[in-house]
Structure formats: C-alpha cells, structure tokens
Amino acid sequence: MIDINKIPSPCYVLEEDLLRCNLALIKRVKDQAGVDIILAFKAFANWKAFPIIREYIPYSTASSVFEAQLAFEEMKTPAHTFSPAYTDENFPTFLKYSSHITFNSLSQFEHFYPQAKGKVSCGIRVNPEYSSVDTDLYNPCAPGSRLGVVADQIGKELPDGIEGLHFHTLCESNSFDLEKTLLKVEEKFGHLLPKVKWLNMGGGHLMTRKGYNVEHLILLLRSFKGKYPNLHLILEPGSAFLWQTGFLLSTVVDIVENKGIKTAILDVSFACHMPDCLEMPYKPAIRNATDEVEGKPTYRMGGNSCLSGDFVGSWSFDEELKIGDHIIFEDMIHYTTVKTTMFNGISHPAMAILHSNGDLEVHREFTYDDYKHRMA
Numbered sequence: 001m002i003d004i005n006k007i008p009s010p011c012y013v014l015e016e017d018l019l020r021c022n023l024a025l026i027k028r029v030k031d032q033a034g035v036d037i038i039l040a041f042k043a044f045a046n047w048k049a050f051p052i053i054r055e056y057i058p059y060s061t062a063s064s065v066f067e068a069q070l071a072f073e074e075m076k077t078p079a080h081t082f083s084p085a086y087t088d089e090n091f092p093t094f095l096k097y098s099s100h101i102t103f104n105s106l107s108q109f110e111h112f113y114p115q116a117k118g119k120v121s122c123g124i125r126v127n128p129e130y131s132s133v134d135t136d137l138y139n140p141c142a143p144g145s146r147l148g149v150v151a152d153q154i155g156k157e158l159p160d161g162i163e164g165l166h167f168h169t170l171c172e173s174n175s176f177d178l179e180k181t182l183l184k185v186e187e188k189f190g191h192l193l194p195k196v197k198w199l200n201m202g203g204g205h206l207m208t209r210k211g212y213n214v215e216h217l218i219l220l221l222r223s224f225k226g227k228y229p230n231l232h233l234i235l236e237p238g239s240a241f242l243w244q245t246g247f248l249l250s251t252v253v254d255i256v257e258n259k260g261i262k263t264a265i266l267d268v269s270f271a272c273h274m275p276d277c278l279e280m281p282y283k284p285a286i287r288n289a290t291d292e293v294e295g296k297p298t299y300r301m302g303g304n305s306c307l308s309g310d311f312v313g314s315w316s317f318d319e320e321l322k323i324g325d326h327i328i329f330e331d332m333i334h335y336t337t338v339k340t341t342m343f344n345g346i347s348h349p350a351m352a353i354l355h356s357n358g359d360l361e362v363h364r365e366f367t368y369d370d371y372k373h374r375m376a
Contacts, residue, residue: 002354002358002360004249004326004328006360007249007352007360007362008350008352008362008365009249009250009251009267009326010248010249010250010251010266010267010268010273010349010350011248011249011349011350011351011352011362012246012247012248012332012333012336012337012349012350012351012352013246013247013248013249013352013353013354013360014046014242014245014246014333014351014352014353014354015245015246015247015353015354016052016353016354016355016356017356018244018245018246019049019052019053019241019242019245019246020052020056020356021208022208022240022241022242022243022245023052023053023055023056023057023241024056025207025208025214026056026057026207026208026237026240026241027056028214029207029214029217029218029221030057032218032222033217033218033221033222033225033233034221034222034225034233035221035225035232035233035234035235036059036232036233036234036235037057037234037235037236037237038057038059038060038061038080038234038235038236039053039057039059039060039061039075039236039237039238039241040060040061040203040236040237040238041060041061041062041063041067041070041071041238041338042063042067042203042238042335042338043203043237043238043239043241043242043334043335043338044238044241044242044333044334044335044337044338045067045070045337045338046333046337046351047070047074048351048353048361048363048364049353050074050075053075053241054075054076057241058075058076058077059075059077059080060075060077060079060080061079061080061081061082061203061236062079062080062081062082062097062098063081063082063083063084064083065090065093065094065097067079068081068093068094068096068097068098069093069097071097072096072097077099078097078098078099079097079098079099079100080098080099080100080102080200080234080236081094081097081098081100081101081102082101082102082104082125082166083104084104084146084147085104085108086103086108086112091112091115092115095115095116095119095120098120099120099121100120100121100122100123100164100198100200101116101120101121101122101123102122102123102124102125102164102166102200103122103123103124103125104125104146104147104148104149105149106124106149106153106154106159109122109124109159109161109162110159113159113161116161117161121163121164121197121198122161122162122163122164123162123163123164123165123166123196123198123200124149124154124158124162124164124165124166125147125148125149125165125166125167125168126148126149126150126151126154126165126166126167126185126188126189127140127141127145127147127148127149127150127167128141128151128167128169128181128184128185128187128188128189129141129150129151129188130169130180130181130184131169131170131181132169132170132173132177132180132181133169133170133171133173133204135171135280137279137280138171138280139171140168140169141169147168148167148168150188151188151189154189154192156191157192157195158192158195158196162196163196163197163198164196164197164198164199164200165189165192165193165196165198165199165200166199166200166202167181167185167199167200167201167202168201168202168203168204169181169202169204170202170203170204170205171203171204172204172206172209172239173205173206174206174212174213175205175207175212175213175214175216175217176213176216178201178205178217178220179216179220182220182224193228193231194228194230196230196231197230197231197232198231198232198233199228199231199232199233199234200234200235200236201233201234201235201236202235202236203235203236203237203238203239204237204239205217205235205237205240206237206239206240206243207237207240208240208241208243208244209240209243221233238334238335239334239335241334242333242334243331243334244330244331245331245333245334246331246332246333246354247287247328247329247330247331247332247333248268248273248274248328248329248332248336249326249327249328249349250266250267250268250326250327250328250329250349251266251267251324251325251326251327252264252265252266252321252322252323252324252325252326252327253265253267253304253323254323255299255321255322255323256302261300261313261314262297262298262299262300263299263300263301263302263311263313264299264300264301264302264321264327265302265303265304266301266302266303266304266327267304268303268304268329268349269303269304269305269307269310269343269344269346270301270303270310270311270312271303271305271307271309271310271341272305272340272341272342272343272344272346272348273303273336273340273348273349274329274332274336275339275341276335276336276339277312278309278310278312281312283312284312284329284330284331284332285329285330285331286301286315286327286328286329286330287328287330288317288318288328289315289316289317290315290316291314291315291316292314292315292316293316296316296317296318297316297317297318297319297320297321298314298315298316298317299313299314299315299317299321300312300313300314301313301315301327304346305343305344305346306344307343307344337351342370342371342374345371347366347367347370347371348366348370350362350364350365350366351363351364351365
C-alpha cells in the first residue's frame with residue numbers, strides 16, 4: 001500500500017498491477033478468439049505506460065496525426081487510423097504513420113485513395129443505424145449521425161481499393177450488445193463481408209468490467225469468424241484497457257455552506273479534470289464515501305474553476321470533512337488524462353504510476369510554462 005501523503009495533490013495514479021490484470025484478460029480474449037484487440041488512444045494516451053501495454057498488445061488506433069505519430073513512436077507499430085475527415089495538408093502524415101486508414105465517407109475515399117494505394121490498407125466506416133447506447137452524446141448511430149456510411153449510400157458493391165469495413169456502435173457495452181449489432185451489420189452489409197479482408201468492430205467493448213460475459217464474447221467472435229473466414233477481426237476498446245486501474249487524488253481546500261448545502265472545495269476541477277462527470281453525466285465513486293445517507297455528514301464536491309456548474313454531489317462520510325483531507329476519486333484513468341484542459345489557468349494534476357514493487361513514479365508535473373506555451 002502506498003502512503004497517500006507521499007503523493008502530490010492533485011495527481012492521477014495508474015496502478016500497474018490493476019493494469020496488468022486487465023491486459024491479461026484482453027490478451028486471453030485476443031488469443032482464444034483469434035482476433036486483434038488494439039488500444040484506442042482516445043481513451044488513454046499516457047505513453048509512459050506503453051512499455052507495459054506492449055508486453056500484451058502491440059497495436060493501437062488513432063484519430064489524429066498526433067495520435068498516429070505517437071503510435072508509431074511509442075507503441076512501435078503503425079496505427080489503425082480513423083478520422084471523420086482528412087485534409088490535403090494532414091493526409092501525408094497519416095500515411096507515414098498508419099498501416100490501416102478508414103474513411104468516413106465515399107467522397108473522402110475517392111479523393112485520397114490515389115495517394116493511399118499500395119501504401120496502407122483502406123477501409124470505409126459503415127453505420128448500421130443501430131446502437132444500444134442511450135446517451136446521444138456517445139451514440140455514433142443516432143439519427144442524422146455524421147459518422148459512417150449507411151447501406152443505401154453504398155449499394156451492392158464497394159469501390160475498388162476498399163479492403164475493410166469499420167463500424168462503431170458501442171459505449172461501455174456488453175457482448176450481447178455486440179451480438180445484436182452484428183445481426184444489424186449482417187442485415188445491412190452482409191453481402192459485402194465476403195468481399196473484404198478485415199472488419200473493425202470499433203470500441204466500447206467493456207470486457208474488463210465485473211460481470212461482463214467474456215466467454216460469450218469469445219464464442220461470438222469465433223462464430224462470426226467461422227462464418228466469414230476471409231475476415232481479420234479487429235476490436236479497438238479504450239475504457240476496457242484502463243477500467244478501474246487507478247485514481248485521482250485531490251485535497252479539500254475549503255468548505256462552504258449555502259442554504260444547508262455543504263460543498264467541499266477541492267484542488268481539482270470536474271470541468272478541467274473529470275469532464276465526463278458533467279458531460280455524460282455520471283457520479284464517480286469516492287473512496288470511503290457513499291451516496292447520500294440521511295444523518296451522515298454529506299457534501300457536494302466542488303471544483304476550483306469559476307464555472308458555476310463545476311460541482312457534483314452529494315456524498316456522505318462517516319465523519320465531518322476537514323480542510324486538508326484527501327478525496328480519492330476512483331477509476332479516473334480512462335477518458336480523463338486525455339481530456340484535461342487548463343481552462344481558468346488551472347494546472348493539470350500530476351501523473352504517476354504505482355509500480356508492482358510499490359514504487360511511485362511521478363513522471364510528469366505541470367508548471368506555469370505549460371499553461372503559457374499552450375496559450376501562445
């Protein structure tokens with residue numbers, strides 16, 4: 001156990017043992033199902049941890065030139081790339097750092113294929129017009145979605161040069177959601193599946209969550225592969241790699257009260273450091289706290305930005321909070337560090353890895369220069 005008082009506040013702490021546990025499960029699915037499972041940088045791009053990840057999984061997916069270059073430099077392999085739109089200026093860079101490039105529209109494919117031909121494997125993103133995701137913000141198949149080509153736009157044949165199909169319909173979903181999606185994909189695009197080399201099933205496969213039916217996923221993928229032996233199957237989850245692998249440490253710097261509501265003001269910000277809590281929205285778990293219990297000391301957690309809505313609540317504690325107490329937000333590694341901002345000039349939390357031997361490696365702390373240069 002690490003002494004919490006030895007960790008700088010605020011700080012994201014990735015726990016190596018928990019990460020390795022997730023990676024071992026992901027590799028088992030990969031090996032037993034005979035598919036590739038690759039890391040989506042949009043959920044996690046902390047390259048200091050990539051040497052650990054590469055022991056289990058060698059590939060990653062990118063959606064920008066920065067991510068593609070990071071894949072090439074730090075994962076040591078070219079990226080599987082998808083972007084909603086490429087430009088004449090950035091496409092040569094994508095080509096340099098990618099092995100696969102998926103296009104979001106037929107017009108983009110037609111425009112860039114002459115450059116890509118013979119250099120990368122090209123695919124098209126398809127939209128099966130079905131998703132089990134309830135929150136529209138995270139639903140890539142919501143009516144009017146800008147993501148992917150619907151079946152009516154493709155017709156009976158794919159343009160020459162398209163070697164793969166890519167769909168993404170899930171968000172923190174289970175294997176039965178994938179099963180329903182695959183039925184829709186076959187219904188809409190089944191006539192094309194025997195004609196391509198690979199099928200990328202996108203992200204959202206939360207196979208490391210407690211209760212996820214891993215055996216059903218393996219059987220589902222094996223069955224689908226048996227139906228279409230020509231296909232190389234690819235999954236690109238993000239959250240599954242980092243699910244419950246670390247925490248965000250913060251400190252109470254003040255306690256205020258208004259109309260009977262007590263708010264603990266922290267040295268972190270929901271807007272800057274935990275934006276999904278406001279966007280989804282969702283209420284994170286806090287160590288040694290529970291949902292509101294009548295009669296117990298109860299607090300909102302308030303961020304330290306000037307945004308009025310920079311708070312989430314309420315949590316109950318066994319004892320009254322005091323200035324200087326630590327608040328530990330659980331499961332704060334995926335979709336946090338990649339989304340942090342310096343809105344209001346608020347610094348990013350430090351970043352650390354708690355290694356299996358108990359050593360804490362604080363590999364990045366941020367300074368005024370990081371803010372100043374970001375604004376230049």
